[in-house]
Amino acid sequence: MTAAERNKLMSVTVYIPTPFRKLAGNQTHVKVDGDTVGEVLDSLGEKYPGLRHMVYNEADEIPGHVNVYVNNTEIHTLQGKATPVKNGDEMAVIPAIAGGRGEALTPEQVERYSRHIIMTQVGPAGQRKLMESKVLVIGAGGLGGPAALYLALAGIGTIGIVDFDVVDLSNLQRQVLHQNDDVGRLKTASAKTTLNNYNPDVNVVIHDTPIHSENANEIISQYDIIVNGADNFTTRYLVNDAAYLAGKTLVDGSILLFDGQATVYVPGSGCYRCLFPAPPPPGAVPNCAEAGVLGALTGIIGSIQATEVIKQILEIGDPLSGRLLLLDALAMEFRVVKLRQDPSCPLCGDNPTITELIDYEVFCGAPFPGQDEEEGAAVAGAGVEHGS
Amino acid sequence: MKLEQKFMDEMIAHAKEDAPIECCGIIAGEDGRAVKLFRARNSEASPYRYSVDSDDLFRIYREAEDNEWSFLAIYHSHTASEAYPSPTDIRLAFWPESYYVLVSLEDAENPVVRAFRILDGEVNEEEIEAG
Numbered sequence: 001m002t003a004a005e006r007n008k009l010m011s012v013t014v015y016i017p018t019p020f021r022k023l024a025g026n027q028t029h030v031k032v033d034g035d036t037v038g039e040v041l042d043s044l045g046e047k048y049p050g051l052r053h054m055v056y057n058e059a060d061e062i063p064g065h066v067n068v069y070v071n072n073t074e075i076h077t078l079q080g081k082a083t084p085v086k087n088g089d090e091m092a093v094i095p096a097i098a099g100g101r102g103e104a105l106t107p108e109q110v111e112r113y114s115r116h117i118i119m120t121q122v123g124p125a126g127q128r129k130l131m132e133s134k135v136l137v138i139g140a141g142g143l144g145g146p147a148a149l150y151l152a153l154a155g156i157g158t159i160g161i162v163d164f165d166v167v168d169l170s171n172l173q174r175q176v177l178h179q180n181d182d183v184g185r186l187k188t189a190s191a192k193t194t195l196n197n198y199n200p201d202v203n204v205v206i207h208d209t210p211i212h213s214e215n216a217n218e219i220i221s222q223y224d225i226i227v228n229g230a231d232n233f234t235t236r237y238l239v240n241d242a243a244y245l246a247g248k249t250l251v252d253g254s255i256l257l258f259d260g261q262a263t264v265y266v267p268g269s270g271c272y273r274c275l276f277p278a279p280p281p282p283g284a285v286p287n288c289a290e291a292g293v294l295g296a297l298t299g300i301i302g303s304i305q306a307t308e309v310i311k312q313i314l315e316i317g318d319p320l321s322g323r324l325l326l327l328d329a330l331a332m333e334f335r336v337v338k339l340r341q342d343p344s345c346p347l348c349g350d351n352p353t354i355t356e357l358i359d360y361e362v363f364c365g366a367p368f369p370g371q372d373e374e375e376g377a378a379v380a381g382a383g384v385e386h387g388s
Numbered sequence: 389m390k391l392e393q394k395f396m397d398e399m400i401a402h403a404k405e406d407a408p409i410e411c412c413g414i415i416a417g418e419d420g421r422a423v424k425l426f427r428a429r430n431s432e433a434s435p436y437r438y439s440v441d442s443d444d445l446f447r448i449y450r451e452a453e454d455n456e457w458s459f460l461a462i463y464h465s466h467t468a469s470e471a472y473p474s475p476t477d478i479r480l481a482f483w484p485e486s487y488y489v490l491v492s493l494e495d496a497e498n499p500v501v502r503a504f505r506i507l508d509g510e511v512n513e514e515e516i517e518a519g
Binding site for chain 1: 410412414428432434435436437438439440442443445446449453458459462464469473474476477478480481482483484485
């Protein structure tokens, strides 16, 4: 470069922080020429070859862990390497200060999750989100089973399972987490074995206890999203209230006979109490053990719940919130009814009276059951019309 | 590494305020003595990753330069794991002259603060003399 050419170029001061200073002759700042950020960095690299390896990667791009500033602004918000600079501008090249547990996906993970990763709505970043998520599944039964199964296959990092019951032969008509040899075994243990057989990367956390007012907050606080597969009104009201009070999204589902329902309660957009302000009189609505349920229906509703969880985590699509999905499997008809938040709701309304967990056994007139099955008993025809 | 108790307390307070996301910040020093703690925004806003916001980094860097302070320590929190650098922390440790300080809230009642030097992927713990 001749002196005349040099004079036409702009002289820029580049500030060099301590990690790079040794590579730049121990200077705190150097003056180099260039019309753009890229040209300035090229000049810098010519002058200090050691520094070149720091500001450019093998593809000749500025690596993600190096911040380059023109005057006060990081160049990602400008035009990157093409950002023009003028005489007297100040630049700085500062290595990022970053870290974390979020390792890049391993080749095995890329292969395992490839059908998700190739979708633009998921991608590697979305897959990492799934792997960093913690989802609590209430009940390892009819609904919790397929929900937990698909969440595990999707690579959800931590799946908590609340159940205290043991596997009964009558569960095997629909509960996919348990097999013949599991009869008599704790459902949580059986669920963990099954989920880890499908995907050993999933951290399955067992809560081998009935959920009640004393432990609900502690359990729910450990998770990002709650999936409800409870089979009784007492637990349903408890989980609804606890999730709302903890500010967590509750993905709800219920089934009975040939009917299914699903919805998502995002705090502030309505809750189970907005839909069903009071439980039915004890015994008025039968549960699955009393009335029966089509086993295959658990797979439909549970899979819908898993789908909604994944959408929530990836922040994609329209959540099934403010809407109640109704399935009549005999007619094979899906309907969606609007679900409004009730301003007079005692939990999430304008003047809430429920500000902490209450005595749900008194409220529902029924004890927390031994929680044998996890299918919902909440498909009440009259109730469905409420709020629709 | 010598560090006054007020800086220890401030890091723990920051970690607790930002939990469950990881907090991060920089302690500027002069002749190996801490002079000012800068909280920074974690632009990742994640419970598993941190990255000092690039605007914050520049602002802190300039203030330190103007005062001829060094980055004595770079701190971040692990809200659910031990106070030890993760593989990513080690891979992204580009400031070998700074102490990497980790605040663990794994035991919420008893936060743990530990300091390390990280050079070329090698981690060496440095005892903190609080006082």
